[in-house]
Amino acid sequence: METTKSKFSAKSIKSFLGNNAIIILLVIISIGVGIARPAFFSWDNFVNLMKNTSIRYIIALGISGCLITTGNDLSAGRTVGFAACIAAILLQRGDYASRFYPNLPELPLFVVLLIVVAVCAVIGLANGLVVSYLKVQPFIATLGMQTIVYGICLVYTGAVPIGGLRSDFTNLATGGLFGGQFSYIFLFAIVVCAFMWFLYNKTRHGKYMYAIGGNEVAAEVAGVNVPKTKIKIYMLASSLFAVAGFLMAAKSGGASVNTAQGYELDAIAACTIGGVSTTGGIGKVSGIFVGVLVFELLKIAMQFMGIETSYTYIVQGLVIIVAVAMDIRKYLAKK
Amino acid sequence: MSDTASTVQTAPKVETKSDKKSEYRLEMSGVVKTFPGVRALDGAQLKLRPGTVHALMGENGAGKSTLMKCMFGIYKMDEGEIFYEGEKVDIQNPMDALNRGIAMVHQELQPIPARSIGENIYLGRYPLKKLGLISTIDHAKMYENTKALLEKVHMNFNPRQKVGTLSTSQMQLVEIAKAVSADCKVLILDEPTSSLTANEVDALFRIVEELKAQGVSIVYISHKMDEILRISDEVTIMRDGKYIGTWESKDLTTDSIITKMVGRELTNLYPPRSNTLGEVVLEVKDFTSIHPRSFRNCSFNLRKGEILGVGGLVGAQRTELMEGIFGLRAHTSGTVTYKGQEIKITRPQDAIRKSIALLTEDRRATGILGVLSVADNISVASLDKYVDAGIVLNDKKIENLVQENKEKMAIKTPSSKTAIRSLSGGNQQKVLIARWLANDPDVLILDEPTRGIDVGAKYEIYCIIADLAKQGKSIIMISSEMGELIGMSDRIMVMCDGRVTGFVDGKEATQENIMAYATQFE
Numbered sequence: 001m002e003t004t005k006s007k008f009s010a011k012s013i014k015s016f017l018g019n020n021a022i023i024i025l026l027v028i029i030s031i032g033v034g035i036a037r038p039a040f041f042s043w044d045n046f047v048n049l050m051k052n053t054s055i056r057y058i059i060a061l062g063i064s065g066c067l068i069t070t071g072n073d074l075s076a077g078r079t080v081g082f083a084a085c086i087a088a089i090l091l092q093r094g095d096y097a098s099r100f101y102p103n104l105p106e107l108p109l110f111v112v113l114l115i116v117v118a119v120c121a122v123i124g125l126a127n128g129l130v131v132s133y134l135k136v137q138p139f140i141a142t143l144g145m146q147t148i149v150y151g152i153c154l155v156y157t158g159a160v161p162i163g164g165l166r167s168d169f170t171n172l173a174t175g176g177l178f179g180g181q182f183s184y185i186f187l188f189a190i191v192v193c194a195f196m197w198f199l200y201n202k203t204r205h206g207k208y209m210y211a212i213g214g215n216e217v218a219a220e221v222a223g224v225n226v227p228k229t230k231i232k233i234y235m236l237a238s239s240l241f242a243v244a245g246f247l248m249a250a251k252s253g254g255a256s257v258n259t260a261q262g263y264e265l266d267a268i269a270a271c272t273i274g275g276v277s278t279t280g281g282i283g284k285v286s287g288i289f290v291g292v293l294v295f296e297l298l299k300i301a302m303q304f305m306g307i308e309t310s311y312t313y314i315v316q317g318l319v320i321i322v323a324v325a326m327d328i329r330k331y332l333a334k335k
Numbered sequence: 336m337s338d339t340a341s342t343v344q345t346a347p348k349v350e351t352k353s354d355k356k357s358e359y360r361l362e363m364s365g366v367v368k369t370f371p372g373v374r375a376l377d378g379a380q381l382k383l384r385p386g387t388v389h390a391l392m393g394e395n396g397a398g399k400s401t402l403m404k405c406m407f408g409i410y411k412m413d414e415g416e417i418f419y420e421g422e423k424v425d426i427q428n429p430m431d432a433l434n435r436g437i438a439m440v441h442q443e444l445q446p447i448p449a450r451s452i453g454e455n456i457y458l459g460r461y462p463l464k465k466l467g468l469i470s471t472i473d474h475a476k477m478y479e480n481t482k483a484l485l486e487k488v489h490m491n492f493n494p495r496q497k498v499g500t501l502s503t504s505q506m507q508l509v510e511i512a513k514a515v516s517a518d519c520k521v522l523i524l525d526e527p528t529s530s531l532t533a534n535e536v537d538a539l540f541r542i543v544e545e546l547k548a549q550g551v552s553i554v555y556i557s558h559k560m561d562e563i564l565r566i567s568d569e570v571t572i573m574r575d576g577k578y579i580g581t582w583e584s585k586d587l588t589t590d591s592i593i594t595k596m597v598g599r600e601l602t603n604l605y606p607p608r609s610n611t612l613g614e615v616v617l618e619v620k621d622f623t624s625i626h627p628r629s630f631r632n633c634s635f636n637l638r639k640g641e642i643l644g645v646g647g648l649v650g651a652q653r654t655e656l657m658e659g660i661f662g663l664r665a666h667t668s669g670t671v672t673y674k675g676q677e678i679k680i681t682r683p684q685d686a687i688r689k690s691i692a693l694l695t696e697d698r699r700a701t702g703i704l705g706v707l708s709v710a711d712n713i714s715v716a717s718l719d720k721y722v723d724a725g726i727v728l729n730d731k732k733i734e735n736l737v738q739e740n741k742e743k744m745a746i747k748t749p750s751s752k753t754a755i756r757s758l759s760g761g762n763q764q765k766v767l768i769a770r771w772l773a774n775d776p777d778v779l780i781l782d783e784p785t786r787g788i789d790v791g792a793k794y795e796i797y798c799i800i801a802d803l804a805k806q807g808k809s810i811i812m813i814s815s816e817m818g819e820l821i822g823m824s825d826r827i828m829v830m831c832d833g834r835v836t837g838f839v840d841g842k843e844a845t846q847e848n849i850m851a852y853a854t855q856f857e
Contacts, residue, residue, distance in 0.1 A: 203726060203728060
């Protein structure tokens with residue numbers, strides 16, 4: 001009796017370590033870098049990290065729905081970039097010399113946000129329709145869309161970088177609540193996070209999404225409207241990319257056709273690190289946050305340690321593989 | 336009798352060897368094969384003479400295919416022995432069987448459609464030629480050989496043609512050509528005519544006759560009585576994994592075969608039924624699939640509180656018919672009338688809205704949402720009921736649903752959050768039944784509701800079904816278990832080859848009269 005009990009607790013410690021390996025890794029990295037470079041624990045660095053994380057988190061949340069239903073959205077990065085360009089174009093200063101639309105009146109921020117979301121939702125609608133009705137594999141469908149969106153963005157902007165943004169717009173990134181300490185970008189991320197948590201856990205749409213990911217045929221038999229749910233998922237994803245693009249333009253004070261290029265891969269990596277199953281049906285809003293945080297923390301930690309950027313890519317790649325390999329082990333053991 | 340036979344066999348092996356050589360090409364005896372929970376073969380035997388067609392017959396699950404897989408080296412026997420050309424052999428794997436001259440054409444063909452006929456036939460044993468140091472595939476030789484083989488089966492096709500462009504019967508001939516290419520002495524044909532037209536069957540039989548004349552021993556598995564009586568020389572009948580006997584075909588008739596095939600002892604217990612039948616709830620007329628070989632002109636009705644059993648052999652298209660009615664498969668013609676009103680069902684949601692539920696045959700593939708929780712699995716089809724303020728799901732209501740069903744159906748699960756895949760088959764099935772009952776359906780279609788479930792849980796599921804009928808729900812139960820059909824149904828609809836071939840009253844149902852309808856091929 002005694003031995004079985006102690007064995008059980010040893011086992012449970014092991015499983016705790018296994019299940020939370022990523023968080024533990026996170027803490028170890030932070031402490032290590034913090035000891036070597038005390039500035040790592042500064043408030044400014046924390047705010048900077050959270051700003052990066054917030055935008056990436058919104059993108060990752062968007063893509064998570066696609067991943068949970070065993071789909072994908074490779075057009076994410078380009079959609080973010082396109083949204084950033086539109087937002088920047090519509091929010092240039094009136095006195096800026098090379099204005100895109102010289103006679104454009106000053107639009108309220110939320111109107112521009114709505115325009116950007118509406119435009120990107122159409123991209124998502126197209127993705128959803130192609131995936132649901134033409135039955136093109138999401139990987140391929142959204143790969144095509146990635147190129148299309150890039151092309152549209154090139155045609156629209158003429159490949160000219162857009163600058164001269166209004167100060168009320170850039171203030172979204174530089175300013176914030178509590179005397180500017182709590183960036184508006186955090187606010188966006190928190191609102192999106194709360195919305196997604198509610199959607200995934202408390203609504204029929206969320207349950208249907210997990211059901212499709214768990215077993216698409218069984219979900220259909222159970223009466224789930226699979227095409228409709230998928231279209232909603234892809235539209236929501238693109239809408240969130242629009243929000244992220246809007247914030248990116250504000251944060252970097254401008255946008256170009258290359259803004260956010262390749263961000264879909266970071267987002268997919270963050271989701272998988274955060275426990276979104278590549279075989280579908282599994283994924284939590286909280287886990288995705290951890291995944292994004294690991295990724296951004298890693299980048300900043302390596303910057304602080306003065307590691308050359310070229311090397312950081314190698315480390316990032318390794319982290320993705322190791323994290324997913326550890327995650328899969330959990331399921332393999334259950335077989 | 337069998338005891339003495341086996342003792343004799345073990346002692347003077349050398350002598351029996353030469354005896355057998357004169358009479359049998361291949362001899363399997365005392366074959367036992369168990370799978371977890373099932374004794375698939377229990378003392379099966381088969382003796383093949385050279386240059387004969389030997390039919391192997393039995394009901395669904397009699398063990399025919401399992402026995403053949405043992406012969407072909409796909410399964411390893413637990414007990415029993417195989418003598419091949421007078422020598423005791425141990426067939427390791429299909430490649431070993433092929434090398435010895437034993438070939439098999441499977442019921443489910445597994446060609447690679449995008450590759451040519453030649454590549455399919457020589458897959459894994461391509462003729463090679465040396466190109467300097469490296470070996471490459473000798474395509475010229477491969478296609479030349481293929482052409483010769485195709486001529487053997489009277490197929491004048493270009494060996495470079497893609498297999499995907501052939502019809503099912505032509506693919507079958509390619510498979511036979513492949514078997515012949517291995518210079519086989521024993522050829523196993525597992526339900527070769529199930530997808531062939533009458534002309535194609537004639538063509539196949541000519542080839543079988545030719546092979547027979549060349550001295551090949553052919554094992555022929557089929558349910559079609561007239562075919563068996565026409566083509567075979569001998570018939571071996573199996574039941575429940577046991578050897579029943581071997582007879583010369585000329586001494587048999589369709590009726591005598593059926594009598595020998597059935598006659599299983601029905602030992603399972605069934606709950607007493609006290610349901611009363613009401614008015615007609617569902618009426619299906621002339622229901623026909625878009626596929627010519629699937630269900631066609633099917634008509635039946637279902638009354639309130641009735642359990643309608645659906646019997647038939649594997650491949651009778653029972654599942655397809657029910658999935659067609661439920662909107663999972665397309666149909667070209669036919670009507671479904673529900674409570675006096677004609678309804679149009681093109682997708683499952685339409686059926687669910689009309690209070691029809693379908694428990695699918697393959698629980699894993701089309702039933703459970705494996706990684707999701709028991710609560711998610713129970714509630715997924717009825718989520719509309721647990722919504723507050725038009726949008727928020729009320730977790731408490733869902734939890735109540737789980738607890739209620741857990742109690743009512745005795746579902747054994749550690750918690751409502753447990754992933755369904757970690758439950759036993761019987762408990763998974765109960766969760767799925769609960770999923771549908773949450774919608775309060777009037778018509779429940781249960782496709783093999785007790786497949787892969789242990790005996791105790793089976794009885795519990797029978798009780799649930801009987802209880803539902805008593806409550807006035809109408810039930811359609813597809814089952815391949817004779818006992819279950821007879822023990823549970825008020826009426827049994829029997830299908831054969833896509834058609835409804837007859838109805839049997841539950842009280843008058845016997846294995847014989849069901850099997851007679853089930854083998855009424857056109």
